[in-house]
Amino acid sequence: MKKYISSDSASPLAAVELAPGPDTNLSFFYARGETDKPAVRKALAHLGQTVIAESHVRGQPVFITRGAKDRQALVDALAQINPLTEEAEPPPKVDPWMVRGLLGMAGQLLVAVSSVRGNKGFDQGAAFFAGSNIAANLMNMAYGPGKSKDVHRLNQIKNQVNEGLLSEGPLDELPAVDDTRSALRHDEPPRGLMQKANDFVHRFAPQISIGLRIFGAAKLTGNAGKYTREAGLQVKDPLTFSAGSAILLGKFMALGAKTEDPYNPKPNTALDDLREKLFKWGAYTEGAGYAMLAYNGFAQRQITMNGKTYPDFLRGTAGLIFVSAYVAQSLAKLGIKQVDMDEVVAHTADALAQMPPDKIPQLTADTAAMLTEHFQDRTLHYGDIYTRLSADLQRYHAIAIDALPSSSFSAFRPFGPEKEARGPHTVRLQREEMAPLTLKTF
Numbered sequence: 001m002k003k004y005i006s007s008d009s010a011s012p013l014a015a016v017e018l019a020p021g022p023d024t025n026l027s028f029f030y031a032r033g034e035t036d037k038p039a040v041r042k043a044l045a046h047l048g049q050t051v052i053a054e055s056h057v058r059g060q061p062v063f064i065t066r067g068a069k070d071r072q073a074l075v076d077a078l079a080q081i082n083p084l085t086e087e088a089e090p091p092p093k094v095d096p097w098m099v100r101g102l103l104g105m106a107g108q109l110l111v112a113v114s115s116v117r118g119n120k121g122f123d124q125g126a127a128f129f130a131g132s133n134i135a136a137n138l139m140n141m142a143y144g145p146g147k148s149k150d151v152h153r154l155n156q157i158k159n160q161v162n163e164g165l166l167s168e169g170p171l172d173e174l175p176a177v178d179d180t181r182s183a184l185r186h187d188e189p190p191r192g193l194m195q196k197a198n199d200f201v202h203r204f205a206p207q208i209s210i211g212l213r214i215f216g217a218a219k220l221t222g223n224a225g226k227y228t229r230e231a232g233l234q235v236k237d238p239l240t241f242s243a244g245s246a247i248l249l250g251k252f253m254a255l256g257a258k259t260e261d262p263y264n265p266k267p268n269t270a271l272d273d274l275r276e277k278l279f280k281w282g283a284y285t286e287g288a289g290y291a292m293l294a295y296n297g298f299a300q301r302q303i304t305m306n307g308k309t310y311p312d313f314l315r316g317t318a319g320l321i322f323v324s325a326y327v328a329q330s331l332a333k334l335g336i337k338q339v340d341m342d343e344v345v346a347h348t349a350d351a352l353a354q355m356p357p358d359k360i361p362q363l364t365a366d367t368a369a370m371l372t373e374h375f376q377d378r379t380l381h382y383g384d385i386y387t388r389l390s391a392d393l394q395r396y397h398a399i400a401i402d403a404l405p406s407s408s409f410s411a412f413r414p415f416g417p418e419k420e421a422r423g424p425h426t427v428r429l430q431r432e433e434m435a436p437l438t439l440k441t442f
Contacts, residue, residue, distance in 0.1 A: 001017055001018070001019060001381045001383045001384045001387070002017070002018050002071065002086060002087075003015060003016070003017045003018075003086070003087040003381060003383075004016050004017075004018070004075065004078070004084040004085065004086055004087065005084065005085050005086075005087055006032075006082055006083070006084060006085075007082075007083035007084060007085050008082060008083055011032070011082050012031055012032055012036035012037075012039035012040050012043070013029060013030070013031065013032070013036075013040055013043065013082055014030040014031065014032040014060065015029075015030040015087075016028065016029050016030065016078065016084070017030075017381050017382065017383035018071045018074060018075070018383075019071070019383055019387045025066055025067060025068070025069070025070060025071075026052075026064065026065070026066055026383065026386065026387055026390065027049060027064075027065045027066070027067065027074060027383075028062055028063070028064055028065075028382055028383040028386065029044060029049075029062065029063045029065060030057070030060050030061065030062050031060070031061040031062070031063070032060075033060075033061070034061060036061075037061050037063075040061075040063065041063070043081065043082075044063060044065055046081075047067065047069070047074065047077055047078070048067045048068060048069060049065035049066070049067040049074075050065060050066055050067060050402070051063050051064070051065050052064045052065060052066055052361050052365075052401060052402050053361040053362045053364065053365035054362075054365065055362075055365040055366050055368070055369045056369060057369050057372050057373065057382045058372075058373060058376075062365075062369070062382060064361075064365050064386060066402045090379060095144060096328045096329065096331045096332035096333075097140050097141070097143075097144040097145060097329075097332050098140075098141055098144070099325075099328040100137075100140055100325050100326075100328040100329045100332060101137040101138070101140040101141035102137075102141065103321050103322070103324050103325035103328060104133060104134075104136070104137040104140070104321075104322065104325045105134060105137045105138075106318075106321055107317075107318040107319075107321035107322045107325065108129075108130040108133045108134050108137065108318070109130070109134075110314045110315065110317055110318035110321070111126055111129060111130040111133075111314070111315060111318045112126075112127060112130040112131070112134075113314055114126060114297070114301075114303060114312055114314035114315040114318070115127040115130065123223070124219075124223065125219045125220045125221075125222065125223030126220060126223075126315070128215070128216055128219040128220075129216035129217065129219055129220040130216070131216070132212045132213060132215045132216035132219075133212070133213055133216050135212050136208075136209035136210070136212040136213045136216075137209075139201075139205055139208060139209045139212070140205070140206075140209050142205075143201060143202060143205035144205065145205070145206060145332065145333045145334060145335050145336050146202070146203050146204055146205055146206050146207070146259065146334065146335035146336070147202050147203060147335065147336055147337075147338055148203050148259070148335060148336075148337055148338070149337065149338060149339075149340060150261075150263065150337035150338055150339045152261060152263040152264045152265065153263035153337065153339050154339050154340060154343060154344065155177050155178075156263055157339070157344055157371070157374060158175075158177040158344075158347050159177055160370060160374070161347065161348050161351055161367060161370075161371075162174045162175075162177070162351060164366070164367060164370060165351055165352070165354075165355060165363065165367075168355050168356065168359055168363060173354040174351050174354060175347055175350045175351055179347070180343065181343060181346035181347045181350050182340065182342040182343040182345075182346040182347075184346070185342075185346055185396065203335075206254075206334055206335065207255060210251050210254050210255055211255075213251055214248065214251050214252075214255075217244055217247045217248045217251060218244075218248065220240065220244045220247075221240075221241055221244030221245055221247075221248060223237075223240075237296075239292055239293075239295065239296040239300060240293065240296055242289075242292055243289045243290065243292035243293040243296060244289070245289070246285055246286065246288055246289030246292065247285075247286050247289035247290065247293075249282075249285055249289075250281075250282040250283065250284070250285030250286030250287075250288075250289060250326075251282065251286065252282075253278045253279075253281055253282030253285060254278065254279050254282035254283070254334070256275060256278050257275055257276070257277075257278035257279035257282065257334050258272065258275040258276060258278075258334070259276075259333070259334050259335035259336070259337065260276050261337065263337075279334040280330050283326045283327075283329040283330035284326070284330060286322075286326045286329075287322075287323050287326035287327060287330075290319045290320075290322035290323050290326065291319065291320075291323050292319075293315065293318075293319040293322070294315075294316045294317075294318075294319025294320045294322075294323065295316070295319070296312075296315070296316075296319070297311070297312040297313065297314070297315030297316030297317070297318070297319055298311055298312070298313065298316035299311070301315055301316075339375075344371065345385075345388045345389060345392050346392065348367055348371070348389055349389050349392035349393050349396065349397065350396075350397075352364055352367065352389065352393060353393060353397040353399060357399075360393070360399060360401060361401050361402075364386065364389050364390065364393070364401060365386065367389070368382060368385045368386040368389055369382065371385050372385055
């Protein structure tokens with residue numbers, strides 16, 4: 001879906017979204033405000049666009065149209081009466097997990113070199129620590145946060161769709177919230193062992209990487225202090241032992257953490273609130289441990305290079321890098337919950353298919369607006385959602401929206417009273433008698 005923004009702030013047209021492909025010549029024209037709708041309608045007629053339905057997206061009027069022109073021809077025609085600028089892609093977001101992994105890789109390479117340069121010989125604990133953490137860093141960079149299905153949010157969306165359509169059709173004909181409608185669209189082959197393993201890693205990548213790091217931290221701590229029944233705890237490197245203990249504590253805190261689930265209808269307990277904070281607190285605790293490790297390298301440990309002895313600046317620098325890595329981890333999410341958009345589209349299309357045919361175009365427009373507003377935390381165009389609903393209705397229900405009769409624009413309110421402030425839908429037809437379009441100002 002391409003979105004074009006009007007370069008003329010005085011134009012009644014604010015933006016247009018154009019669907020690609022010769023078989024999906026749907027377009028979505030945004031009027032700047034309610035009073036600009038008649039001018040936009042006249043422009044649409046001039047461009048050969050037929051209005052299928054009309055709705056509002058985040059308070060802005062939008063016309064859903066279809067015409068004979070393909071996307072490029074429509075862009076060229078629009079450019080003659082209104083300058084347009086293609087919407088820029090949003091800049092990529094910095095992934096804290098990638099930053100954390102890259103910093104960790106740099107630090108662990110220094111630790112690995114330090115393990116063979118120490119003036120007391122090969123440091124097996126440091127070498128094992130570096131190796132296990134390098135594996136964990138690679139996993140963090142490849143998989144990022146854990147990813148799981150957001151079942152509670154999906155059910156809430158399905159409920160909103162059904163409730164929005166209740167005034168137009170009987171409840172017993174709408175698909176149940178706990179039905180999996182997308183499974184009826186295709187027969188997926190059974191997932192193989194490697195696919196299941198990959199799914200498991202996608203879901204639990206942070207926990208697996210933490211487990212790898214625990215082995216390394218335990219080896220580092222164990223080499224600095226050993227416990228025997230006869231002698232008790234013998235600590236030969238107190239600072240490294242303290243640093244390793246803090247690092248281990250932080251990792252076990254992170255293992256006890258849980259991903260936030262804001263759409264869960266069950267209220268959080270005090271334990272839930274605590275567990276949602278443990279991942280960040282664990283990162284702070286580990287950062288403190290690595291600060292001690294950095295001090296140990298600069299102030300107490302020594303390495304031999306070219307026959308000369310120096311403070312262990314390799315491990316000291318690595319410790320400082322690790323502190324930065326855990327600052328990045330404190331900004332990362334332990335896990336993210338993802339809504340199954342295929343299921344959202346399938347459920348919504350199956351519900352719309354039960355509505356009176358003359359109301360389906362408008363109900364599709366308003367339901368797509370509701371979904372767009374719901375997913376404000378994602379980069380979703382209104383046109384993308386509408387086009388997917390339209391395609392699903394045509395493919396699985398043989399309903400071509402643009403071929404259906406439409407008696408009038410409905411008074412559908414998918415979000416309830418908050419949409420009433422936009423004014424009654426009848427205004428859409430009554431305001432056609434306003435001043436005609438002047439192409440010079442459009």
